[in-house]
Amino acid sequence: MDPGNGGMMMHMSFFWGKAYEVLFSGWPGSKTSMYVVALVFVFVLALLVEFLSHTRLSKGGRTYFVSGLLHTFVHTIRVGLAYLIMLALMSFNGGVFIAATAGHAVGFFIFGSGVVIN
Numbered sequence: 001m002d003p004g005n006g007g008m009m010m011h012m013s014f015f016w017g018k019a020y021e022v023l024f025s026g027w028p029g030s031k032t033s034m035y036v037v038a039l040v041f042v043f044v045l046a047l048l049v050e051f052l053s054h055t056r057l058s059k060g061g062r063t064y065f066v067s068g069l070l071h072t073f074v075h076t077i078r079v080g081l082a083y084l085i086m087l088a089l090m091s092f093n094g095g096v097f098i099a100a101t102a103g104h105a106v107g108f109f110i111f112g113s114g115v116v117i118n
Helices: 032-054 064-089 094-112
Strands: none
Touching (some): 032 094
16 A cells, blocks of 8 residues: 555654654655754754744844844744744654654753753
8 A cells, every 4th residue: 555655654643763754755764874863953943942932132222123123033933943843743753752852841941941041
């Protein structure tokens, strides 16, 4: 039975394996090294979302309009990255779920908790 998507089976529940697709067709494939790259990529995306969520932009001499544009741009980037993480999680791969959760946790600890950076 051909799944109709180039031979890759789409999982409908969590699974633990390295042969899956995330975000792009054919990526990361079935190589362990590319699977690790995909996990690191998702971790860094989640870390970056937390950084953007907890970073305060200084208003140093900017008009309200320019400041508003800058905040809007950063918000748009943050939401776009969060959607990429959501799409990666829709692969239902357990490793991707753990990488995303760990990235958010580490990012919050560093940037949001006030313990590391005030």
